[in-house]
Amino acid sequence: MDKQDDCVLIIESDPDAAAFISAALVDAKDGPFIVEWITTLQDGIERLKKGKAKAVLLNMFLSDSKGIETFNKLYASNSQVSILVLSDQEHEEVAKLAIQSGAQDYLLTGFIDAHSLSRAIRNVMARQVVEDELFLEKERAQVTLNSIGDAVISTDINGNITYLNMVAEHMTGWSQNEAVGQPFTKVFQLIDGLTREPLPNPMDSAVQKNKTVGIDIDSVLIRRDGVETSIEDSAAPIRDRGGRVIGAVIVFHDVSAIRLMALKMSHQAQHDFLTDLPNRSLLNDRLTQAISQAHRSQKQLAVLFIDLDHFKNINDSLGHLTGDKLLQSVAQRLTACVRSSDTVSRQGGDEFIVLLADVDHPSAAGYSASKILAALLEQHNIDQHELNVTMSIGISIFPDDGEDADTLLKNADAAMYHAKEQGRNNYQFFKQEMNDKVVERLSVENGLRQALARQEFILHFQPKIHFKTGLITGAEALIRWQHPDRGLLHPQQFIKIAEDSGFIIPIGQWMLKTACQQAKDWQHEGLRPIPVSVNISAVEFRHDGLVNNIRNTLAETEIEAKYLEIELTESTLVQDAKSTMITLHALKAIGVKIAIDDFGTGYSSLSNLRQFPIDTLKIDQSFVRDMINDDDDALIVSAIIGLGNNLNFKVSAEGVETQKQLAFLQAERCEEGQGYYFNPPVDAVAFATLLGTNHAA
Numbered sequence: 001m002d003k004q005d006d007c008v009l010i011i012e013s014d015p016d017a018a019a020f021i022s023a024a025l026v027d028a029k030d031g032p033f034i035v036e037w038i039t040t041l042q043d044g045i046e047r048l049k050k051g052k053a054k055a056v057l058l059n060m061f062l063s064d065s066k067g068i069e070t071f072n073k074l075y076a077s078n079s080q081v082s083i084l085v086l087s088d089q090e091h092e093e094v095a096k097l098a099i100q101s102g103a104q105d106y107l108l109t110g111f112i113d114a115h116s117l118s119r120a121i122r123n124v125m126a127r128q129v130v131e132d133e134l135f136l137e138k139e140r141a142q143v144t145l146n147s148i149g150d151a152v153i154s155t156d157i158n159g160n161i162t163y164l165n166m167v168a169e170h171m172t173g174w175s176q177n178e179a180v181g182q183p184f185t186k187v188f189q190l191i192d193g194l195t196r197e198p199l200p201n202p203m204d205s206a207v208q209k210n211k212t213v214g215i216d217i218d219s220v221l222i223r224r225d226g227v228e229t230s231i232e233d234s235a236a237p238i239r240d241r242g243g244r245v246i247g248a249v250i251v252f253h254d255v256s257a258i259r260l261m262a263l264k265m266s267h268q269a270q271h272d273f274l275t276d277l278p279n280r281s282l283l284n285d286r287l288t289q290a291i292s293q294a295h296r297s298q299k300q301l302a303v304l305f306i307d308l309d310h311f312k313n314i315n316d317s318l319g320h321l322t323g324d325k326l327l328q329s330v331a332q333r334l335t336a337c338v339r340s341s342d343t344v345s346r347q348g349g350d351e352f353i354v355l356l357a358d359v360d361h362p363s364a365a366g367y368s369a370s371k372i373l374a375a376l377l378e379q380h381n382i383d384q385h386e387l388n389v390t391m392s393i394g395i396s397i398f399p400d401d402g403e404d405a406d407t408l409l410k411n412a413d414a415a416m417y418h419a420k421e422q423g424r425n426n427y428q429f430f431k432q433e434m435n436d437k438v439v440e441r442l443s444v445e446n447g448l449r450q451a452l453a454r455q456e457f458i459l460h461f462q463p464k465i466h467f468k469t470g471l472i473t474g475a476e477a478l479i480r481w482q483h484p485d486r487g488l489l490h491p492q493q494f495i496k497i498a499e500d501s502g503f504i505i506p507i508g509q510w511m512l513k514t515a516c517q518q519a520k521d522w523q524h525e526g527l528r529p530i531p532v533s534v535n536i537s538a539v540e541f542r543h544d545g546l547v548n549n550i551r552n553t554l555a556e557t558e559i560e561a562k563y564l565e566i567e568l569t570e571s572t573l574v575q576d577a578k579s580t581m582i583t584l585h586a587l588k589a590i591g592v593k594i595a596i597d598d599f600g601t602g603y604s605s606l607s608n609l610r611q612f613p614i615d616t617l618k619i620d621q622s623f624v625r626d627m628i629n630d631d632d633d634a635l636i637v638s639a640i641i642g643l644g645n646n647l648n649f650k651v652s653a654e655g656v657e658t659q660k661q662l663a664f665l666q667a668e669r670c671e672e673g674q675g676y677y678f679n680p681p682v683d684a685v686a687f688a689t690l691l692g693t694n695h696a697a
């Protein structure tokens with residue numbers, strides 16, 4: 001403690017009186033303390049200005065008429081100090097005035113004895129301690145209230161403001177000086193952020209209920225200048241020592257940022273990050289709502305399930321960034337095609353759903369679908385690319401095609417698949433029989449999940465025959481699925497589904513390895529080495545691991561690369577000429593042979609054809625089947641053979657079923673072929689027998 005804190009000043013001109021007072025002081029204190037005897041007012045004032053004396057005993061100056069003025073001067077120099085006025089009876093009035101002006105007590109000197117003086121001093125000192133504590137307490141509260149982040153306003157029982165801290169000043173726009181004494185509702189204007197209606201005064205309710213009350217969750221405080229702030233917190237009554245409510249206090253803080261963040265998070269939870277369209281969850285809510293509404297008003301609504309055609313190709317060949325921009329462009333066009341009361345949502349990937357909330361007749365949904373198809377057909381300019389996309393749309397109608405959200409979505413999805421099967425770029429209304437197909441597709445997909453592990457796949461082989469010699473020149477490996485319930489399934493029944501679901505990658509790897517292993521086994525059995533051909537689907541061809549997988553499989557099965565031929569359909573090759581060229585050259589570098597399957601159906605350009613490192617063109621069996629009776633097909637077959645011979649490709653014919661067909665092909669100088677005329681695909685054992693007994697004619 002500072003020495004001066006314990007100092008008592010005696011301002012007294014008479015040394016005897018000072019000694020007397022000093023003795024009383026010693027008696028009043030329980031320990032040693034410092035007494036300064038000061039004889040003039042000026043010295044006293046100086047002393048008080050400099051330090052923080054605890055108390056002053058003022059005697060000398062109140063005896064004259066200027067006493068109160070003297071006191072005021074002293075008091076003005078340090079109002080924190082306790083002043084005990086000693087006065088004679090004659091000047092008691094002046095002493096009383098000093099008390100009103102701030103003195104703590106007065107004693108009439110006529111009656112003073114050491115005992116009463118010491119008691120009076122003790123009282124003054126004790127009061128000083130309490131006042132110091134009160135002051136400290138108030139100071140602490142003041143600092144605390146100004147340093148907390150919350151705003152605080154208190155009122156008296158009449159609802160007039162008695163205090164507001166700095167944060168409250170800032171948030172209300174009222175300074176403490178202006179606000180104190182004003183009705184609370186003038187300074188604190190509260191409305192409901194949603195309805196914009198004024199909210200009841202929380203202080204009133206705290207006072208009436210005599211307990212702490214929370215502020216409405218959507219409370220918005222209007223500042224004096226009109227700025228709005230979302231706030232949150234509570235009001236509580238203030239009680240006196242007797243427990244009577246004498247006012248109220250409100251503590252509040254700015255939650256605008258939190259509320260904004262909450263709004264943003266709720267938006268994000270319900271919208272797709274890429275297109276900002278409603279996501280699956282919001283669509284479900286809207287659909288459920290629209291169904292109840294349509295139900296009540298006996299109206300119809302339509303769900304349009306939209307899937308972009310071949311979007312994966314764009315993603316794979318131009319990159320995800322371009323793919324994303326295309327999806328954004330599609331989202332914009334879809335939104336522009338429908339009414340604002342309809343919902344366009346993105347389900348993920350390249351799937352969108354449009355909910356037409358009120359359709360008078362299914363034909364209106366058909367009209368919207370054709371409008372969407374037309375709008376989407378227009379070129380999308382994304383970066384430097386000019387992109388054309390088409391889409392397949394499936395439509396389900398409430399209540400005919402389903403009475404709940406799940407059924408309507410499922411059925412629109414089934415109709416969309418049907419639209420894909422119908423050649424894409426079209427829309428289809430749901431029909432009950434489409435569901436059977438979906439069920440079938442799902443069952444195949446589920447079965448595929450386990451087919452590899454359960455070793456349900458087997459390979460059949462179909463010989464390729466040299467037309468002149470009759471020798472087997474190769475074996476085309478064709479996959480079969482020995483389905484536990486449905487018997488032997490052919491690739492048409494599951495390869496497309498395997499491609500769509502991604503299972504084609506592990507299946508293709510199994511296929512490649514098994515075919516190579518089989519070729520090696522035949523060689524080990526002493527059979528004449530021939531190349532085995534493996535079909536690679538577009539999905540596998542575009543898959544990153546293809547070239548490495550082929551290289552590793554050859555090494556693992558120890559088969560020379562020249563005994564493996566890769567068959568790629570023409571449609572696979574035309575998809576992205578640049579990356580196709582790179583992969584083909586990588587395959588060629590390994591040493592495997594490359595054949596173009598189903599040739600004649602895929603519109604490959606002549607210039608690409610010349611640059612692709614291919615060995616064989618396989619004429620699609622549809623031309624071979626009809627060439628005898630159809631002049632056009634005969635012409636196409638002749639042209640393909642001529643083209644192949646000129647470009648130095650081997651030409652092979654698929655699906656040769658009759659002697660006439662063989663004769664035509666031979667006449668046109670086609671080198672080899674396969675088909676039921678020679679042999680259907682057979683299992684590995686049967687093929688070994690064929691190969692073992694096969695000799696030049």
Ligand SMILES: Nc1nc2c(ncn2[C@@H]2O[C@@H]3COP(=O)(O)O[C@H]4[C@@H](O)[C@H](n5cnc6c(=O)[nH]c(N)nc65)O[C@@H]4COP(=O)(O)O[C@H]3[C@H]2O)c(=O)[nH]1
Pocket residue numbers: 462477478479490491492495508511535536537567597598621654655656657674675676677680681
């Ligand atoms: N009408 C008729 N058909 C004949 C004749 N000779 C052979 N075929 C059939 O024609 C298909 C020829 O295979 P593809 O054009 O490569 O067409 C194949 C091929 O594109 C694909 N495929 C088969 N195995 C695989 C595989 O392991 N992976 C992939 N990605 N696709 C495969 O499935 C398609 C169908 O295979 P399969 O059902 O085995 O049908 C085979 C074969 O059984 C004939 O004289 N007349």
